[in-house]
Amino acid sequence: SLKIFNITGFERELEHYHVFPPPMRELIAYFLPPLEIVVGILLFTESYVIVMLTIVIILELLMTIFTTVALKERGKMKNCAIFGTVNIKLSWMIVALNVALLASAIYVLIDMIII
Numbered sequence: 001s002l003k004i005f006n007i008t009g010f011e012r013e014l015e016h017y018h019v020f021p022p023p024m025r026e027l028i029a030y031f032l033p034p035l036e037i038v039v040g041i042l043l044f045t046e047s048y049v050i051v052m053l054t055i056v057i058i059l060e061l062l063m064t065i066f067t068t069v070a071l072k073e074r075g076k077m078k079n080c081a082i083f084g085t086v087n088i089k090l091s092w093m094i095v096a097l098n099v100a101l102l103a104s105a106i107y108v109l110i111d112m113i114i115i
Helices: 007-015 020-046 049-074 093-113
Strands: none
Touching: 007 020, 020 049, 049 093
């Protein structure tokens, strides 16, 4: 997660969403990047997979909701903050990407539970 290298920049990018109050932005900025790294490492090493997939689903669902709300209220934004301060415009394509990632995580989780 590139966000971990510029926490204050990531927090500034979150401000553009106008969805999060300042204390929540700070919490997200400090805890989301390390959480993403830990979840990624544990998924890669196949440790606690069902728990990690559940966390991924919750995070993706929240990100999809927040990006959708921001787009509906503000339109396209300069930076979606998906990679922190790397400029990737927030657009409906990002929402579609989030939905695809969410669907993939749900599919894998269901597949693991059934097997």
